Amino acid sequence: MIKKISDEILTNGKAYDNLHYLTKQIGGRLSGSSQMVKAEKWGMAVMKESGADKAWLQECLVPHWVRGGKDKAEVHYDGAVTGARNLLLFNKQLDVLALGNSEGTKNKNLTAKVILVNSFDELEKKKDSLKGMIVFYNYKFNPVFISTFQSYGNAVGYRGGGASRAAKYGAAAVIVRSMTHSTDNNPHTGALRYDTTLAKIPALAVGLKDADWLSDQIQNNKVISLTIKTNAHFLPDTMGHNVIGELTGSEFPDEIITIGGHLDSWDPAEGAHDDGAGVVHTIEILRTFKALGYKPKRTIRFVLFANEENGLRGGTKYAQEAKEKNEKHIFALESDAGGFTPRGFSFGGTPEQLKKLQSWVPLLYPYGVYEITNGGGGADIGPLNRTFKTPVAELGPDSQRYFDYHHARNDVFENVNKRELELGAVNMAALIYLIDKYGL
Amino acid sequence: MIKKISDEILTNGKAYDNLHYLTKQIGGRLSGSSQMVKAEKWGMAVMKESGADKAWLQECLVPHWVRGGKDKAEVHYDGAVTGARNLLLFNKQLDVLALGNSEGTKNKNLTAKVILVNSFDELEKKKDSLKGMIVFYNYKFNPVFISTFQSYGNAVGYRGGGASRAAKYGAAAVIVRSMTHSTDNNPHTGALRYDTTLAKIPALAVGLKDADWLSDQIQNNKVISLTIKTNAHFLPDTMGHNVIGELTGSEFPDEIITIGGHLDSWDPAEGAHDDGAGVVHTIEILRTFKALGYKPKRTIRFVLFANEENGLRGGTKYAQEAKEKNEKHIFALESDAGGFTPRGFSFGGTPEQLKKLQSWVPLLYPYGVYEITNGGGGADIGPLNRTFKTPVAELGPDSQRYFDYHHARNDVFENVNKRELELGAVNMAALIYLIDKYGL
Numbered sequence: 019m020i021k022k023i024s025d026e027i028l029t030n031g032k033a034y035d036n037l038h039y040l041t042k043q044i045g046g047r048l049s050g051s052s053q054m055v056k057a058e059k060w061g062m063a064v065m066k067e068s069g070a071d072k073a074w075l076q077e078c079l080v081p082h083w084v085r086g087g088k089d090k091a092e093v094h095y096d097g098a099v100t101g102a103r104n105l106l107l108f109n110k111q112l113d114v115l116a117l118g119n120s121e122g123t124k125n126k127n128l129t130a131k132v133i134l135v136n137s138f139d140e141l142e143k144k145k146d147s148l149k150g151m152i153v154f155y156n157y158k159f160n161p162v163f164i165s166t167f168q169s170y171g172n173a174v175g176y177r178g179g180g181a182s183r184a185a186k187y188g189a190a191a192v193i194v195r196s197m198t199h200s201t202d203n204n205p206h207t208g209a210l211r212y213d214t215t216l217a218k219i220p221a222l223a224v225g226l227k228d229a230d231w232l233s234d235q236i237q238n239n240k241v242i243s244l245t246i247k248t249n250a251h252f253l254p255d256t257m258g259h260n261v262i263g264e265l266t267g268s269e270f271p272d273e274i275i276t277i278g279g280h281l282d283s284w285d286p287a288e289g290a291h292d293d294g295a296g297v298v299h300t301i302e303i304l305r306t307f308k309a310l311g312y313k314p315k316r317t318i319r320f321v322l323f324a325n326e327e328n329g330l331r332g333g334t335k336y337a338q339e340a341k342e343k344n345e346k347h348i349f350a351l352e353s354d355a356g357g358f359t360p361r362g363f364s365f366g367g368t369p370e371q372l373k374k375l376q377s378w379v380p381l382l383y384p385y386g387v388y389e390i391t392n393g394g395g396g397a398d399i400g401p402l403n404r405t406f407k408t409p410v411a412e413l414g415p416d417s418q419r420y421f422d423y424h425h426a427r428n429d430v431f432e433n434v435n436k437r438e439l440e441l442g443a444v445n446m447a448a449l450i451y452l453i454d455k456y457g458l
Numbered sequence: 459m460i461k462k463i464s465d466e467i468l469t470n471g472k473a474y475d476n477l478h479y480l481t482k483q484i485g486g487r488l489s490g491s492s493q494m495v496k497a498e499k500w501g502m503a504v505m506k507e508s509g510a511d512k513a514w515l516q517e518c519l520v521p522h523w524v525r526g527g528k529d530k531a532e533v534h535y536d537g538a539v540t541g542a543r544n545l546l547l548f549n550k551q552l553d554v555l556a557l558g559n560s561e562g563t564k565n566k567n568l569t570a571k572v573i574l575v576n577s578f579d580e581l582e583k584k585k586d587s588l589k590g591m592i593v594f595y596n597y598k599f600n601p602v603f604i605s606t607f608q609s610y611g612n613a614v615g616y617r618g619g620g621a622s623r624a625a626k627y628g629a630a631a632v633i634v635r636s637m638t639h640s641t642d643n644n645p646h647t648g649a650l651r652y653d654t655t656l657a658k659i660p661a662l663a664v665g666l667k668d669a670d671w672l673s674d675q676i677q678n679n680k681v682i683s684l685t686i687k688t689n690a691h692f693l694p695d696t697m698g699h700n701v702i703g704e705l706t707g708s709e710f711p712d713e714i715i716t717i718g719g720h721l722d723s724w725d726p727a728e729g730a731h732d733d734g735a736g737v738v739h740t741i742e743i744l745r746t747f748k749a750l751g752y753k754p755k756r757t758i759r760f761v762l763f764a765n766e767e768n769g770l771r772g773g774t775k776y777a778q779e780a781k782e783k784n785e786k787h788i789f790a791l792e793s794d795a796g797g798f799t800p801r802g803f804s805f806g807g808t809p810e811q812l813k814k815l816q817s818w819v820p821l822l823y824p825y826g827v828y829e830i831t832n833g834g835g836g837a838d839i840g841p842l843n844r845t846f847k848t849p850v851a852e853l854g855p856d857s858q859r860y861f862d863y864h865h866a867r868n869d870v871f872e873n874v875n876k877r878e879l880e881l882g883a884v885n886m887a888a889l890i891y892l893i894d895k896y897g898l
Contacts (some may be wrong), residue, residue, distance in 0.1 A: 028601040034641075161468040164825055164881070201474075201876055359799070359856045385604055388828050416799045416856065418877045436641055437858045441604070 019312075020448040024385055026306050027444050033302040034436040036064060037357070040297060041288035041431040048118075048285045049325040050082025050256045057281050061261035061322045064301050069308030070263030070320065078335035080258035080325040085285055086249030087125060089116045091193060091222055093232070094129070094243040112232065112244075114193065114222040115205040115286060117177060118328045121218040122248030123191075128220065129245040130190045134236040138175075141183060149188035152244050154224075155180045156195045156233050159421070166199060166417040167355070170424075173197050174208075181221040182213035191220040191246055195229040200422040203227035207284050208425045209328045220248055258282075260332045261322040263304055269315040276319045276336075276350040277303055277450060280326035280398055287429035291420065294431075295357030295439055296396075297322050299413070302443040303450060314454045316348065323398040326354070330397060337401035347408040349453050351446060352396030356423075357439035358415035360386045363449065364393030367409030371458055375411070378452050387445045389414075409458060411449070413442055459752075460888045464825055466746050467884050473742040474876040476504060477797070480737060481728035481871040488558075488725045489765040490522025490696045497721050501701035501737070501762045508741050509748030510703030510760065518775035520698035520765040525725055526689030527565060529556045531633060531662055533672070534569070534683040552672065554633065554662040554686075555645040555726060557617060558768045561658040562688030563631075568660065569685040570630045574676045578615070581623060589628035592684050594664075595620045596635045596673050599861070606639060606857040607795070610864075613637050614648075621661040622653035631660040631686055635669040640862040643667035647724050648865045649768045660688055698722075700772045701762040703744055707894075709755040716759045716776075716790040717743055717890060720766035720838055727869035731860065734871075735797030735879055736836075737762050739853070742883040743890060754894045756788065763838040766794070770837060777841035787848040789893050791886060792836030796863075797879035798855035800826045803889065804833030807849030811898055815851070818892050827885045829854075849898060851889070853882055 027033070044060060047053035058075060065073040091112040116122055133151045135141045141153065155176045159169045176194050184192045196206035203225035212218045224232070235242055261281065267273060279296020283289020304320045306312075324332030340347055351363075365372050375390045382388075395403060395410025403410045415438070423429040467473070484500060487493035498515060505513040531552040556562055573591045575581045581593065595616045599609045617634050624632045636646035643665035652658045664672070675682055701721065707713060719736020723729020744760045746752075764772030780787055791803075805812050815830045822828075835843060835850025843850045855878070863869040 024604070025602045161877075162465045164464070166877075199877055359858050418799050418881070419875050422875070435859050435862070437601075437606075437639055441858070 019451060020381055022310055023306055023447045023451065024444045026309055027302060027440050030309065031302060031440045032305055033298040033439050033443050036298040036301055037290060037294050037434060037439065038431055040294050041290045045288050046285040047281060047283050047289060049080035049258055049282050049328060050253065051285070054258055054282060058259050058261055061281060065261060065263035065320065068301050068305040070304060071266045073263040075259035076262055076335060076339065077257055077259055078324055078331045079255045080331050081329045082253040082256045083119055083328055084251060084253060085116055086122065086251060089114050089222060090247040091224065092245045094245065095240055112228040113203050113205055113225045115207040116248040116250040117194065117221040117223055118207055118209040118284065120181065120210055120221040120250045122220050122250035123246060125247060125249035127245050127247050128191060129243055132236065132242050132244050134233060138183065145187045148184060150190050152246065153184040153189045153192045154232060155192060156229055158195070159197060159199055161199060166421045169199065170197055170421060177208050177223065178211055181210050181219050182216050185216040185219045189219060193222045193224050196223050196225055198226065198421045198424065200226065204426040204428055206424060206426045207286065220246060222246060222248065258324040260324050260336055263320040265304065265307060265314050265318045267315055267317040268313050271317050272346050273316040273348045274319055274345055275316055275348060275450060275453060276321055276399060276402065277446065278321035278323050278398055279353045280332065281322040282325050282327050284327060284425050286427040288431060290429050290431045290434050291356035291423050292425065292429055293326065293354045295434065295442065296353035299353040299443045299446055303447040306447050316454050318450065318454065326398050333398035334401045337405045340402065341405050347402055347406050349458050350395060350399035350402050350408055350410045351450060352399050353413040353442060353446060354396040355413060355417065356415050356420045357434045357442060358419060359438040360413060360415050360442050360445045362387050362389040362391060362414040363411045364391050364414055365409070365411045366394035366403060371409050374458060381452065382445055382448055385444050385448065386441050413446055415442055459891060460821055462750055463746055463887045463891065464884045466749055467742060467880050470749065471742060471880045471883070472745055473738040473879050473883050476738040476741055477730060477734050477874060477879065478871055480734050481730045485728050486725040487721060487723050487729060489520035489698055489722050489768060490693065494698055494722060498699050498701055501721060504741050505701060505703035505744070505760065508745040510744060511706045513703040515699035516702055516775060516779065517697055517699055518764055518771045519695045520771050521769045522693040522696045523559055523768055524691065524693060525556055526562065526691060529554050529662060530687040531664070532685045534685065535680055552668045553643050553645055553665045555647040556688040556690040557634065557661040557663055558647055558649040558724065560621065560650055560661040560690045562660050562690035563686060565687060565689035567685050567687050568631060569683055572676065572682050572684050574673060578623065585627045588624060590630050592686065593624040593629045593632045594672060595632060596669055598635070599637060599639055601639060606861045609639070610637055610861060617648055617663065618651055621650050621659055622656050625656040625659045629659060633662045633664050636663050636665055638666065638861045638864065640666065644866040644868055646864060646866045647726065660686060662686060662688065698764040700764050700776055703760040705744065705747060705754050705758045707755055707757040708753050711757050712786050713756040713788045714759055714785055715756055715788060715890060715893060716761055716839060716842065717886065718761035718763050718838055719793045720772065721762040722765050722767050724767060724865045726867040728871060730869050730871045730874050731796035731863050732865065732869055733766065733794045735874065735882065736793035739793040739883045739886055743887040746887050756894050758890065758894065766838050773838035774841045777845045780842065781845050787842055787846050789898050790835060790839035790842050790848055790850045791890060792839050793853040793882060793886060794836040795853060795857065796855050796860045797874045797882060798859060799878040800853060800855050800882050800885045802827050802829040802831060802854040803851045804831050804854055805849070805851045806834035806843060811849050814898060821892065822885055822888055825884050825888065826881050853886055855882055
């Protein structure tokens with residue numbers, strides 16, 4: 019059966035074509051945007067075309083954050099230090115993107131001196147010098163971790179919490195070195211979270227080349243000011259939807275297995291890896307089961323979650339309604355780490371369940387999955403896990419390229435390889451097949 | 459020590475910068491070309507800079523095949539069938555590349571009708587209709603194999619032997635569907651081998667979109683002629699070189715370990731994955747051992763082999779001289795499968811040696827290598843294996859993207875990921891370290 023699944027996907031797969039439509043015809047689809055609405059409509063249509071027994075939209079209010087225009091950060095040397103010549107020569111624009119959920123400058127120029135801090139420790143040491151300044155967090159993505167997700171976990175606190183930590187000491191704004199190993203200069207956005215007891219100061223991500231340049235300038239004692247401008251702000255919450263397709267179980271219809279990815283994606287790109295890949299993986303598994311005439315014993319739900327990026331409202335709503343309806347969720351699987359060549363799954367459940375899954379690794383091995391590690395599922399199925407202790411898993415593709423594209427403008431269709439994408443679907447479908455057949 | 463190797467390469471690695479120079483400053487470097495000469499010179503300089511105890515050039519005569527201009531294949535409908543209107547509308551150019559080692563049309567137009575064959579079986583069935591025709595081999599790269607090298611092994615006979623098999627039945631020329639899963643239309647060249655008892659007819663590779671189009675046209679009973687033109691031909695053999703660096707062993711200087719990749723690459727591209735990656739892997743291991751102050755017990759040779767692509771003269775010469783000098787070659791390792799994320803090594807040696815290598819997999823596992831399979835080394839170290847029964851191995855990167863670029867014009871620096879490239883060097887260096895330390 020797994021060989022049949024693999025042959026079907028590698029020969030007749032629609033994941034790549036579906037991804038092409040989603041990325042090129044719809045594009046970035048942040049919660050509240052008009053593309054979100056288009057993507058939901060498309061998702062419903064594809065669920066039906068792919069053979070869902072039923073398909074529906076599950077309403078959930080989503081935040082509506084907008085960038086509101088082009089973000090700007092312009093460099094000025096302090097004339098007293100660098101002289102008039104530099105003032106004339108340099109009017110460098112940094113390549114920046116306002117962080118998601120940030121409050122901008124109301125589209126007005128904000129000019130202030132920049133202070134470099136390489137870590138939160140350094141921030142604390144300089145806390146008395148931050149008033150009115152723009153804090154530049156230059157914390158590096160650590161190259162020695164083999165999994166880039168470790169580098170991300172290590173650095174992402176600067177994006178998520180850096181603004182409020184600087185606001186506490188009176189800073190006017192922050193710019194944050196992007197969370198990436200990439201060799202280009204693209205800034206990488208992503209959500210921040212303000213401490214609501216403090217001023218919500220503007221926050222921008224800056225690309226690595228510009229970050230290195232800026233750091234060099236400051237370390238060479240060139241006093242630098244920045245003029246930043248962003249129009250980022252929230253509009254009122256708006257109605258979004260989880261898109262749900264279902265194959266109803268033939269023997270145990272009340273036992274629900276969920277597969278999903280998130281439909282929303284950041285505005286500067288096409289959301290191809292994050293998480294177009296997870297969306298089309300999900301749909302491809304449905305299509306493949308139907309194409310092979312596989313009738314699952316248990317009910318399988320194929321879910322395109324709303325609002326993972328800046329609110330997690332979709333995943334939260336899905337678990338909440340499941341609780342209200344007293345549903346029995348036996349397993350959930352997410353794909354939200356890109357459409358790269360698969361290597362494994364991470365799993366959050368009991369040691370016995372983990373052992374059972376690991377006993378199936380030899381069945382997945384020919385298709386590229388060689389390990390199932392103790393870890394957890396994706397963000398969207400976290401609420402299900404917390405509500406029901408539902409065991410959860412996430413596809414673990416090779417991580418090396420993920421943060422080259424993550425939340426940056428180059429997260430586009432062209433950077434997804436057809437076969438790598440398809441092999442993710444093969445292994446996910448195989449795992450779901452095994453769990454449907456043998457339980458967990 | 460392996461952690462130190464990994465940290466050094468991921469933090470201070472020069473493989474990516476070296477690859478940039480090789481691909482962008484030198485470019486494609488087919489045997490006999492002026493770029494070959496530049497690449498050898500660069501290779502010697504980098505060997506020395508990277509800390510070789512000694513470095514030298516090993517002379518070997520190499521074939522000098524040249525494309526000699528732009529290859530052409532122009533489509534003509536047969537007026538009798540399609541009418542004058544189509545003759546006016548269609549003058550489609552197929553995207554083609556003469557196969558390496560092929561003899562062209564002496565830059566003159568050759569016009570003939572096309573006959574489609576989907577396999578050698580079909581060729582045999584149609585053998586009486588081939589006289590004067592252009593045979594179009596449309597054998598598909600099979601998508602169901604998980605390793606793309608299996609698809610390649612399955613299909614490459616059409617490129618290597620298709621011309622002579624068609625010449626046997628009087629065909630005027632062949633065009634061959636490219637050996638790739640790629641979604642673009644780039645033709646993929648590569649070496650053919652003529653049966654010298656038969657006419658050396660022209661042979662062209664065609665991209666997948668054009669191959670599909672042409673196949674459709676023919677299957678729709680549109681009689682099609684092609685005008686092809688290629689100036690491919692051989693010039694006299696010329697002097698090339700293996701570039702060799704050495705770290706001389708401190709305890710067992712007579713026991714030689716060879717690491718290598720091949721310096722030559724096809725002309726239409728930059729040879730970034732094939733085999734720029736292997737070249738810079740090789741140099742990076744030398745650099746890393748020196749940077750860490752590691753003094754090997756055994757002698758380690760770092761070899762940039764000449765002429766893998768269309769003659770294997772470099773690898774042959776290396777083994778031949780080793781035999782003349784009665785050298786003791788205890789192990790050889792090649793990287794010639796691209797700069798992609800590593801998954802394993804293949805190994806050609808005794809079952810006991812394989813078992814010993816496999817016992818080290820847990821040491822490599824954190825860096826991405828999870829299997830060492832029974833197989834063989836790369837082409838360049840094959841002669842060493844055949845001469846001395848030297849055990850050989852080859853890095854096994856993930857294969858999904860390799861044939862997207864292999865011998866095609868998009869095998870360029872931009873399609874190599876820095877960390878994926880570096881991780882190949884990490885695992886190769888680790889394996890060499892283990893063999894140097896513990897023997898084999």
